[in-house]
Amino acid sequence: xxxxxxxxxxxxxxxxxxxxxxxxxxxxxxxxxTVTGLQYPGxxxxxxGQDLPINxxxxxxxxxTAVFPNQIEYGQIYEVIPKGAVVxxxxxxxxxxxxxxxxxxxxxxxxxxxxxxxRIDIRFVCAINAYPxxxxxxxxxxxxxxxxxxxxxxTIGVSPALDANQKPTGADVPLVMNSVPYNTTYGVTxxxxxxxxxxxxxxxxxxxxxxxGTMDDAAEAAGGVGNLVVTCVNN
Amino acid sequence: MDCAIRQRKLTASIxxxxxxxxxxxxxxxxxxxxAGTATVAMAPVNEDGAYGVTxxxxxxxxxxxxxxxxxxxxxxxxxxxxDTTVTVTCA
Numbered sequence: 001x002x003x004x005x006x007x008x009x010x011x012x013x014x015x016x017x018x019x020x021x022x023x024x025x026x027x028x029x030x031x032x033x034t035v036t037g038l039q040y041p042g043x044x045x046x047x048x049g050q051d052l053p054i055n056x057x058x059x060x061x062x063x064x065t066a067v068f069p070n071q072i073e074y075g076q077i078y079e080v081i082p083k084g085a086v087v088x089x090x091x092x093x094x095x096x097x098x099x100x101x102x103x104x105x106x107x108x109x110x111x112x113x114x115x116x117x118x119r120i121d122i123r124f125v126c127a128i129n130a131y132p133x134x135x136x137x138x139x140x141x142x143x144x145x146x147x148x149x150x151x152x153x154x155t156i157g158v159s160p161a162l163d164a165n166q167k168p169t170g171a172d173v174p175l176v177m178n179s180v181p182y183n184t185t186y187g188v189t190x191x192x193x194x195x196x197x198x199x200x201x202x203x204x205x206x207x208x209x210x211x212x213g214t215m216d217d218a219a220e221a222a223g224g225v226g227n228l229v230v231t232c233v234n235n
Numbered sequence: 236m237d238c239a240i241r242q243r244k245l246t247a248s249i250x251x252x253x254x255x256x257x258x259x260x261x262x263x264x265x266x267x268x269x270a271g272t273a274t275v276a277m278a279p280v281n282e283d284g285a286y287g288v289t290x291x292x293x294x295x296x297x298x299x300x301x302x303x304x305x306x307x308x309x310x311x312x313x314x315x316x317x318d319t320t321v322t323v324t325c326a
Contacts, residue, residue: 146285148262148285148286148287148310149262149263149287150260150261150262150263150264150285150286150287150288150289151245151261151262151264151278151280151281151284151285151286151287151313152261152262152263152264153262154285155285180263181263184263184265185260185262185263185264185265185291186260186262186263187260187261187262187287187288187289187291188287189287189289189308189309189310190306190308190310191285191287191305191306191310191311191312192306193306208290208291208292210289210290211289212260212289212290212291213291214291
């Protein structure tokens with residue numbers, strides 16, 4: 001590979017140092033990679049014209065370590081990204097991510113110049129994708145309705161739609177629960193029924209028809225679960 | 236110093252389950268329940284945290300409903316002093 005014209009003196013100095021140490025050869029640097037949290041296959045990292053497929057660890061939860069096939073020379077610039085990602089100001093978007101996950105460089109910068117640091121240490125952390133869970137609340141005129149997805153991610157309060165005079169209209173209200181990670185279950189229940197007027201709300205929809213299901217492949221392909229219906233009637 | 240929120244036990248008492256296939260959940264906490272099971276220990280719940288046990292999947296040939304808990308239907312807010320048991324009755 002080419003050195004820039006500004007660097008030969010420095011490079012020579014380094015080579016001289018290496019020779020003094022008995023190294024003799026070119027100063028080259030392996031690009032070491034550690035990936036944390038990887039659970040699904042498909043991740044391919046890329047830099048300097050090289051691809052490095054990363055498979056999930058044999059033992060779930062362990063880090064995966066890997067090294068790009070070819071070392072790079074002193075002074076050569078590297079930037080490790082998911083293969084094919086579009087990079088703007090060192091921020092990659094897209095690229096070859098694992099199934100059901102997104103991996104991003106953290107906590108170290110995934111780019112630099114070989115020789116800048118004693119060791120090129122690329123770290124990626126992967127998180128499970130989460131998808132929206134929601135739907136519609138129908139007939140709500142009372143106040144104080146609180147919904148929960150079991151004990152997961154807190155509670156959601158829903159207020160009725162109001163007209164210009166601040167009177168509840170009973171019109172449909174969008175329901176937005178907290179998003180649900182891939183391959184986990186959801187089960188939406190009414191924690192607190194509305195009052196004034198007192199109403200009883202029931203949850204339908206979701207994969208099982210009763211507000212429950214799993215954020216599985218079908219739900220992922222659909223971009224989440226949006227068919228929950230909470231129907232409220234006066235007592 | 237590390238602080239953790241205190242948690243309370245959440246237990247599901249299973250009544251009259253004679254077939255296989257029942258799956259009960261508390262949000263993301265999923266438990267498969269075998270025929271003849273009497274109690275299921277759900278994951279502990281934060282004090283003052285919400286819970287809501289529902290049937291994700293009914294067992295073959297039976298229909299199970301959830302009762303008990305703060306609202307009588309298997310959902311509520313975990314108290315500060317006591318553990319909670321909800322009841323799943325199958326028929």
